[in-house]
Amino acid sequence: MYLGTQVKARDDSDYRVWAQLGVRHVxxxxxxxxxxxxxxxxxxxxxxxESFGLVLDMVQLPMNSRPIEEQESPDVLTAGPDRDRQxxxxxxxxxxxAKAGIPAAKYNLNIIxxxxxxxxxxxxxxxxxxxxxxxxxxxxKPGIAGVVDPEENWxxxxxxxxxxxxxxxxxxxxxxxxxxxxxTPPGWKGVTRVLGTVEGLKRFVETEESPYHGLNFCxxxxxEMLDDPAKEVGAVIEWFGxxxxxxxxxxxxxxxxxxxFMETFPDEGDMDMPAALRLYRDVGYxxxxxxxxxxxxxxxxxxxxxxxxxxxxxxxxxQTLDTGKRAV
Numbered sequence: 001m002y003l004g005t006q007v008k009a010r011d012d013s014d015y016r017v018w019a020q021l022g023v024r025h026v027x028x029x030x031x032x033x034x035x036x037x038x039x040x041x042x043x044x045x046x047x048x049x050e051s052f053g054l055v056l057d058m059v060q061l062p063m064n065s066r067p068i069e070e071q072e073s074p075d076v077l078t079a080g081p082d083r084d085r086q087x088x089x090x091x092x093x094x095x096x097x098a099k100a101g102i103p104a105a106k107y108n109l110n111i112i113x114x115x116x117x118x119x120x121x122x123x124x125x126x127x128x129x130x131x132x133x134x135x136x137x138x139x140x141k142p143g144i145a146g147v148v149d150p151e152e153n154w155x156x157x158x159x160x161x162x163x164x165x166x167x168x169x170x171x172x173x174x175x176x177x178x179x180x181x182x183x184t185p186p187g188w189k190g191v192t193r194v195l196g197t198v199e200g201l202k203r204f205v206e207t208e209e210s211p212y213h214g215l216n217f218c219x220x221x222x223x224e225m226l227d228d229p230a231k232e233v234g235a236v237i238e239w240f241g242x243x244x245x246x247x248x249x250x251x252x253x254x255x256x257x258x259x260x261f262m263e264t265f266p267d268e269g270d271m272d273m274p275a276a277l278r279l280y281r282d283v284g285y286x287x288x289x290x291x292x293x294x295x296x297x298x299x300x301x302x303x304x305x306x307x308x309x310x311x312x313x314x315x316x317x318x319q320t321l322d323t324g325k326r327a328v
Contacts, residue, residue, distance in 0.1 A: 001287060002318070003024070003025065004290040005023050005025075005026050005307070006058075017304070021308060021311050022311070023311050025288050029059050030042065034072065035062050035072060042059075058103075058248060059105055062090065064108055065108045065113065065181070067110075068113075068145050073086040073090065077153075077157075078144065087160060094164065094171055094173050097173050098173050104174040105174070107177055109195060110178075111191050112188075112191055115131060116130060117132045123268055126296060127295065128264060128296070129263045131261060133260065140189045142191070148192070153194050154194055165208040165210050169211070169212045174214065175213055176214055177195070177204065178215070179201055181196075181218065182261070183224055183258050184196060185259075197225055198236055198239075201215065214240075215245055216247065216250065217246040217247075217248065217250065218249075219251060219252055219276060220254050220292060223271055224254060229254065229257060229270050230271055230272065234275065238279060242283045246280070246285050246287075248287055249285065249288065251266060251276075254269050255268070263295065264295065265306075274317055281321055291307055
């Protein structure tokens, strides 16, 4: 396993900074709607990334983490009239990724986005993303997807998997799905988030079994669905990791628990991150370890500095492991 990033490069200097910081592996997208990425666009993008001494490990399918109203493939999860056309387009994209030498793609199966409540104040006055059920609009109305009961949600997810997983398997492209962030009570905003629980994620990876069907394993999001993240997260890592179902790790920490948490820097949350990294190693995980969300800090480049701190933290932990390899 190795240090990675999924931050969008603001310009070429970001690519150079990552290389200078020892972040050699990236999840980075070409510009534009993924449905429209041609083979030529993908090849040129990979070559651009490689020109900075970096490796393009992963891109995003046209199924992002935003609310369904802002999605590039909304009919997949609403069972709308363009569902098959959108899935066909995703299958064709997976085939192009294989031809371009891009080994993995991440995606979301998200209807209501990533709900958060007001920021919490973190270390030194940082502003940290939080979700407190007591502060949420508990009577929030459904969006354009309407009311989607759990089995209908599963039926739509399984319809998608039945179509795309065989294509990914045939083309040897790993598909990494992000869990629902965060867990929310059943039926909130009309939706039961079936990938917002550990049991739901187990059902998910056991549907359409394939070595190319797994998770973009966000440790922060996993913590957000647990009653006691510090004690429970290790067993979750072991279950999915031992089955080869982790294709990317968002190495993120939280303080709190299900329905009452704030995001933190990795070194200050409730989960033991050095112990978690040892578990990833022990289960044979072999891909990127990357920061995900970071607190909002002060200064002239808040995002760049906050992520640089996380890169250094991860690189140092990787070097402490008894692997006989450097962190990068």
